[in-house]
Amino acid sequence: METSVVASLVSKSFGHGNHRVQALDGVSLRIGRGELFGIIGPDGSGKTTLFRILASLMLPDKGRAYIEDFDTVSQYRDIRKIIGYMPGRFSLYQDLSVEENLKFFATLFGSDIEKSYPNIRPIYRYLEPFKTRKAGKLSGGMKQKLALCCALIHNPKVLLLDEPTTGVDPVSRLEFWEMLDLLKAQGITVIASTPYMNEAMRCQRLCFLQNGKVVGCDTPENIRKAFPFKVFSVKSADKFRLLGDLRNFPACHACYPFGAYHHFYYKEGTIRMEELESYLASLQHEEIKIKESEPTIEDCFMELMSQGGEHGN
Numbered sequence: 189m190e191t192s193v194v195a196s197l198v199s200k201s202f203g204h205g206n207h208r209v210q211a212l213d214g215v216s217l218r219i220g221r222g223e224l225f226g227i228i229g230p231d232g233s234g235k236t237t238l239f240r241i242l243a244s245l246m247l248p249d250k251g252r253a254y255i256e257d258f259d260t261v262s263q264y265r266d267i268r269k270i271i272g273y274m275p276g277r278f279s280l281y282q283d284l285s286v287e288e289n290l291k292f293f294a295t296l297f298g299s300d301i302e303k304s305y306p307n308i309r310p311i312y313r314y315l316e317p318f319k320t321r322k323a324g325k326l327s328g329g330m331k332q333k334l335a336l337c338c339a340l341i342h343n344p345k346v347l348l349l350d351e352p353t354t355g356v357d358p359v360s361r362l363e364f365w366e367m368l369d370l371l372k373a374q375g376i377t378v379i380a381s382t383p384y385m386n387e388a389m390r391c392q393r394l395c396f397l398q399n400g401k402v403v404g405c406d407t408p409e410n411i412r413k414a415f416p417f418k419v420f421s422v423k424s425a426d427k428f429r430l431l432g433d434l435r436n437f438p439a440c441h442a443c444y445p446f447g448a449y450h451h452f453y454y455k456e457g458t459i460r461m462e463e464l465e466s467y468l469a470s471l472q473h474e475e476i477k478i479k480e481s482e483p484t485i486e487d488c489f490m491e492l493m494s495q496g497g498e499h500g501n
Contacts, residue, residue: 189220192346192377193242198251199400200237211237213400214251219379219393221345224372226391227381230493233397235381236276239350242379243273255346269297272339276350278331282324286315286334289323290341297342308337311367329360336367347371349380353387365390385485394485396492404492408485415483415491417441417453420464424473433471437464444490449477451487 200212212234219225227235240246241253244264253260258267280289287301290308294300305312314333318326323334332352339347349368353361365387368378380391388394389408396404404411424430427450434443434452439459443452452464461478468476 189223191218192221192223192256193217193219193225193379194252194254195238195242196252196254198238198241198248198253200234200241200246200249210400212241212248215397215400215402216251217395217402217405219377221377222372222375224368224378224380224390224392226388226394227379227397228383228385228388228394228489229381229397234400235397236350237400238397239273239275239348239379239381243271243348244268245273269342270345271348272336272342272344272346273348274332274335274339274350274352276354278323278335280323280331280335280338283322285320285322286326287319289334289338293338294341299342301341304341304343307340307343310370311337311340314363327360328356329363332356332360332364333367336364340371344376346377347379349378351381351383354383361387385489388485396489398493403495404488411488412483412485415488416455417483417491418456419481419483419487420452420454420461420478421446421449421481422452422464422468422476422478423449424468424477425475426473430468430473433468433473437467439464442491442494444487446484446486451481453487453491 195215195217198212198215201208201210203209215238229235241248241260242255244260244267247261255267256270260267284292290301294304311333315330315337318330323331326334353364372378382388391408393405393407394411395402422434431443431445431450434440434450439454441453441455443450465476465478
């Protein structure tokens with residue numbers, strides 16, 4: 189796969205003296221052309237800073253970044269012609285209609301809606317019935333579809349999407365990611381951050397950021413296979429007390445809430461299910477249910493965040 193985006197030892201900090209915050213610390217990535225690449229990490233991990241540097245909107249303190257072989261610092265004008273960028277918050281003109289926003293952005297890139305329509309047709313069909321509605325009056329999902337149309341209006345080679353579905357309903361989120369699959373099939377490189385692990389699973393590769401550092405980068409399947417622990421899903425009638433009791437069990441490596449259950453991590457061969465059930469029963473837990481589970485991306489995320497370890501290239 190040919191390379192589309194490169195970050196090489198990119199660092200960025202904000203503030204001065206004792207109040208200096210290291211947003212990015214030696215981040216290196218290599219993303220293939222036409223790849224759907226995901227970035228996940230807790231708040232404050234540096235995701236938005238990385239997007240702004242890749243979009244040529246912010247200068248790195250150290251390191252270099254390239255989009256389609258253009259340097260984000262010295263060749264930013266060239267980069268802005270070939271990228272589409274959706275920031276984390278809705279940034280279109282709310283007092284303009286859907287159609288007016290599209291015309292405005294098409295004009296910025298020396299195009300028009302008619303010429304660019306093939307680029308946005310699969311997405312614009314959702315918006316066309318509302319083309320005269322003010323952008324500020326659209327639903328959350330429709331706002332994101334409009335923002336994506338505006339980012340695609342000039343037929344970019346690379347899309348940078350900073351948590352594009354945050355605050356959007358589940359159906360609209362699903363539709364949005366189906367659109368990203370179509371764009372990937374057209375050869376567009378898509379880089380997206382997301383707080384939703386089911387969306388992360390749709391990416392070809394995932395990068396975990398923590399405290400400005402890459403702590404893991406691989407395919408979702410390889411990340412799950414590399415998870416070093418076995419997992420029990422456990423629940424009882426007293427879910428809150430159960431979490432503390434599970435964490436106090438000697439064989440417990442870690443335990444986290446996961447829907448109606450808690451995910452209990454342990455080394456293979458250190459405990460049998462019957463032992464754990466007997467332990468919980470001795471603590472007067474009722475309605476105990478324990479089952480073996482495959483590790484999820486959420487489990488891998490929690491473990492990587494807690495250990496700060498590295499996996500993949």
